Structure formats: structure tokens, C-alpha cells
Amino acid sequence: MTLHNQQAGIKARLKVVRAGTAPQGFTLNVDLNLPGDQVSALYGPSGSGKTTCLRAIAGLERATDAYLEVNGEIWQDETHGIFVPTHQRAVGYVFQDAGLFSHLTVTQNLNYGRQRVPVAQQRVSLEQVVDLLGLTNLMDRRPGTLSGGERQRVAIARALATSPKLMLMDEPLASLDTRRKAEILPYLEKLRDQMHIPIIYVSHASEEVARLADHLVLLDAGHMTESGPTNQLMTRLDLSLAHGEAASAIVHATISGHEPAYHLTLADFPGGRLSVPQQALAVGGQLRIRIQARDVSLTLAPQTGTSILNILPVTVTAISDDSPGQVMVRLDATGTPLLARITRKSADALELAAALASGHVVYAQVKGVAILG
Amino acid sequence: MSAITLTLKLAGLTTVILLLLGTPLAWWLARTHSAWKGVASAVVALPLVLPPTVIGFYLLVTLGPNGPLGQLTQALGLGLLPFTFAGLVVGSVLYSLPFVVQPLQNAFEAIGDQPLEAAATLRASPLDTFFSVVLPLARPGYLTATVMGFAHTVGEFGVVLMMGGNIPGQTRVVSVQIYDYVEALEYAKAHWLAGGLVVFSFVVLLALYMLNPTGQRRSGKPGALS
Numbered sequence: 001m002t003l004h005n006q007q008a009g010i011k012a013r014l015k016v017v018r019a020g021t022a023p024q025g026f027t028l029n030v031d032l033n034l035p036g037d038q039v040s041a042l043y044g045p046s047g048s049g050k051t052t053c054l055r056a057i058a059g060l061e062r063a064t065d066a067y068l069e070v071n072g073e074i075w076q077d078e079t080h081g082i083f084v085p086t087h088q089r090a091v092g093y094v095f096q097d098a099g100l101f102s103h104l105t106v107t108q109n110l111n112y113g114r115q116r117v118p119v120a121q122q123r124v125s126l127e128q129v130v131d132l133l134g135l136t137n138l139m140d141r142r143p144g145t146l147s148g149g150e151r152q153r154v155a156i157a158r159a160l161a162t163s164p165k166l167m168l169m170d171e172p173l174a175s176l177d178t179r180r181k182a183e184i185l186p187y188l189e190k191l192r193d194q195m196h197i198p199i200i201y202v203s204h205a206s207e208e209v210a211r212l213a214d215h216l217v218l219l220d221a222g223h224m225t226e227s228g229p230t231n232q233l234m235t236r237l238d239l240s241l242a243h244g245e246a247a248s249a250i251v252h253a254t255i256s257g258h259e260p261a262y263h264l265t266l267a268d269f270p271g272g273r274l275s276v277p278q279q280a281l282a283v284g285g286q287l288r289i290r291i292q293a294r295d296v297s298l299t300l301a302p303q304t305g306t307s308i309l310n311i312l313p314v315t316v317t318a319i320s321d322d323s324p325g326q327v328m329v330r331l332d333a334t335g336t337p338l339l340a341r342i343t344r345k346s347a348d349a350l351e352l353a354a355a356l357a358s359g360h361v362v363y364a365q366v367k368g369v370a371i372l373g
Numbered sequence: 374m375s376a377i378t379l380t381l382k383l384a385g386l387t388t389v390i391l392l393l394l395g396t397p398l399a400w401w402l403a404r405t406h407s408a409w410k411g412v413a414s415a416v417v418a419l420p421l422v423l424p425p426t427v428i429g430f431y432l433l434v435t436l437g438p439n440g441p442l443g444q445l446t447q448a449l450g451l452g453l454l455p456f457t458f459a460g461l462v463v464g465s466v467l468y469s470l471p472f473v474v475q476p477l478q479n480a481f482e483a484i485g486d487q488p489l490e491a492a493a494t495l496r497a498s499p500l501d502t503f504f505s506v507v508l509p510l511a512r513p514g515y516l517t518a519t520v521m522g523f524a525h526t527v528g529e530f531g532v533v534l535m536m537g538g539n540i541p542g543q544t545r546v547v548s549v550q551i552y553d554y555v556e557a558l559e560y561a562k563a564h565w566l567a568g569g570l571v572v573f574s575f576v577v578l579l580a581l582y583m584l585n586p587t588g589q590r591r592s593g594k595p596g597a598l599s
Binding site: 058059082085086087088091093095099100101102108112113116117158159162258 | 487488490491492493494495496497498499501505506510512585
């Protein structure tokens, strides 16, 4: 039924054709190569084929002309007539609206999938899942009595309890309001950091993608337009992700020390050192830091006598129009890309075009950072 | 055997057969995209509109000694079905078919695709899913189907008269017995049975609506997901 080889990673060549004219008619045609132990996000506007892609990977929708391999296990290979049905794929699927069984309690919902997995294949205990998603007080409740956020946490736990080899999440936060989203995101980050299960996460919210995804796939009209590390794509000025108010860069940094007197933590990355609000992690801990383009300003010489703590030497690698009055500047901080959104007037005054041509060092002043976990 | 026990036996047996036959039929009608769905739905609904005498008449003809099904049952050594209890069961199954299939079909349709897909991603095979998810979620539909199938069979008259006749202990059910009493001008006896049927029907329907309050389902449709 499944063949094994030593290939790590997720290979998904999928073609799904739905007959008819748009919006019923639709063709998904993608060839994805995703990391086998990280979070990949499928990002794109609605109708771009994100959900169809996820359903095809789960086997809920049969892709014609398909090859699907998950860390060496072949789930589908139409040229050799292999199609593992959904219930035989070690997949955990989180639907947009939870999809809990209304006739079962939370405990029974969690056990539904887990009981159907042979004991030898169970790598995640029920306690672990309940603990990770904070469900201890909900175990005897019926889905109908839970809030939207609680339901989604149960749904994530239910999928996780089957010890999946791949988690598929279809916009699990889309049906929740901002407060509920903020309530779930830390659980998703814990899931990413503690469980070491590859996750494919569908979203059309750049905020979620920035927080959760290591790898990013951009989909449009059923085709993959870009695929790469999240930070690379988020700072590519030719892509819409790198424009507008929400444009930002991600920095992966290691904690190098604390300044308890000032409630600050020092975090080092190849481009320099950042002072961030104090973190509970010890020295050596990893931080994922988001720096928004609108919080970065540029100077030609390092400033003294400024309240800004984080000043990084950078080179200008690209300049692009953003809005009529503003330009987006792509910077390189010793290998880590950053974005700065400044006025067109400042760009001219600083002669940034010359800095781009000459490769001269300029200084990025970072007014604020957000710790993503 | 009295008319009452005969009636209960006929209705009970008919209901059990209908639930067994109706489940796969209703499931197919609820899930199929086949072009035959319309035809099958219309055939299932026919007993709702046809006069029972028409159903009884054609059953009598086809199951009779010269009818195709009659010749089949004779060839199989079952004899002829008209004017037997077995014949009544066959007639009742046809007559009450829509009252069982339609509630089941509605219940299956209300469940939708998502619970089935959720169960598949949780390692449940299609058959496993049917028993662990579909049946429990369709419980209100089964309750309605059972009660309607049973009660409708109890109220059957025309089909019985056409193909079952009026044989005491074999085919003389309550509705026919009432007819007999009225013909014989024994109104007091007719009252006891007729009144009994009114009370029975009322209690059954009351129980159905109290156990299955359509207006109070949390999500508005039976078996919906939360």
C-alpha cells in the first residue's frame, strides 16, 4: 500500500480539474516541495485553490495526475495506480469551522480518532494533547456548549491525538474574532515548537503567516506563483506581501543576555543585536521577532543622542514604490532581509538610489519590535 | 388472533423490514448525484398520492396466480401471497415506504459532508463512519421514521381490503374489523375500536413531537455539527 524510501520532505504534485466555467469550473495545478518538519503556509486570495490543495493532500478530493509523498511515505501516485484513502493516511485535518461531532463529548471527540490508531503508532498521548491545548476543564462538555475558540482548540487536539505524520489546517482562525484568534495563536505556536510534526497551514491573513510559517507558498488562480522561506518572500519587493501597512520582516535571533534593571532582553542575529521587551526564556533561547516596515527609519550615519535602542548597519538592496508618497526599501543586515517604509522625500534627500548603487552602509533605526514566540 | 394483536404484529414487522430496506435506499437517495435519483424519489413517493385501492389492485394482479410475481412465488414454493398475512406485509411495506424513507433521507441529508470527512481524517472507514457518526446523528430521523411507519401501517385499510380480504386471525386488521362492525350496525363495538385508534394515534404523535421537538434543536437541523 505504501512504499518507503529515504526522502525527507513533502512532495505534492496535484492536479484537480472541476468542469465548468468560473466560479464552478476550476483547475488546481501545483507542484510543491515543502520541508518535512516545519510549518508551511499556503497563502493566497480566496478562490486561489488553497483549500482544494489541502483537501487533495488529505485525499478528500481525488487529484488526477497526482504524486504525493510525505517524508518517504507515498500516499498517492496515479501513474502507478496508488491512492491511499483518507482514512488510511496518517493525516490530522483541522477544518475551518471545527467540525466536532455534536453527539459526543469533548473527551469522546478526542478519543474518536485516537482509538482508531494502532497502539504501536501512537506517539502522542491524550494527556499531552489535553495539556498542550489547555482542555482539562472542558473534557465533559458537549461541543454545543463551547465557544468558537474552545471548539477550534478541541478540533486541533482531536487531529493531533491521532499522532499524524502531517497536520493540515484549513484557516483554523478564519471564523473567529480578533480576541479568539489571539487566544488560539499561542497554542498553534506551542504545537509548532513542541510537536515536530510538519504542518501545512492555509491562510489569507499575512499576520498569521508571519507568526506561524517557516515556509511560504503563494497560490493564485490554482497555480503556485512563489515558494520559499517566509522571510525571503515577505521581503521581496516584487510581491504584494512586501507592501502596505502590514509589510514586515522576520528575524530569527538567539537570546544572549538580559538587562533585568531595564526589563530588556538582548537577542543576537547575524545582522547585529536587538534589545527587546524582557522574555522569560534563558540565554540561548530562540526568538522569532517581527520588525514592521513602518517602524524602521534610515540614517546615513549612526545616530547618537537618540532614544532608539536598536540601530543596525545595513545595505540597501532594492527600492520600490509603495504608495504615492512612500517607498519601500529592502535592506540587508548581514544576510537577514529587513524592510523600511519611508517617505519618497526622505529617500531622495538621503540619496538612497546612490546608496543602492554603491552598496554603502546605512543605518536602520528600529522603533519597535514584536516577539512572535 | 384478535384484530388488535394482528394489527400490531403487522405494523411491527412492516416497520422492522422498512427500517432495514429504507436505510440503504434513503442513504443512496441522500448521497447520489445519479440521474436516476429523480425517478427513484418519485417511485418512493407514489404511495403518498395513489389511492390505496390502486396499490392494492395492482398488488392483487401482480401477486395473483396469473401475475408475474405470483408465478415467481409459486415457482419458489411460497404459494400465492394475496389473502395471506405475508401478502399483507408486502402490501404494507410498499404502502408505508415513503413514511420511512423520507424522514431517513432528510436526516441523512441534514448531516452533510463534513462529519463524514472529519471521520475519514480520523481514520474511520466509510462503514465505521456510518455506524459511529451517521446513525447517532440521524437518530431523530429514525425515531420519526419508526413512528410514522408503524402508525401509518396501523391506519391502513384500502390495500388490506383489496388484497388481504377479511380473514379472521389472518388478514382482518382493526381498520377492517371496524368496517365490519359498521356494516353490521354494531356501533358500540365500532366505537371501542375506532376510539381506541384515535387515542393510539394521538398518543403516538404526541410522543413523537415531545421526543423530537423540531423547533428546539440547537442548530436548527438534525444532526448538525457544532
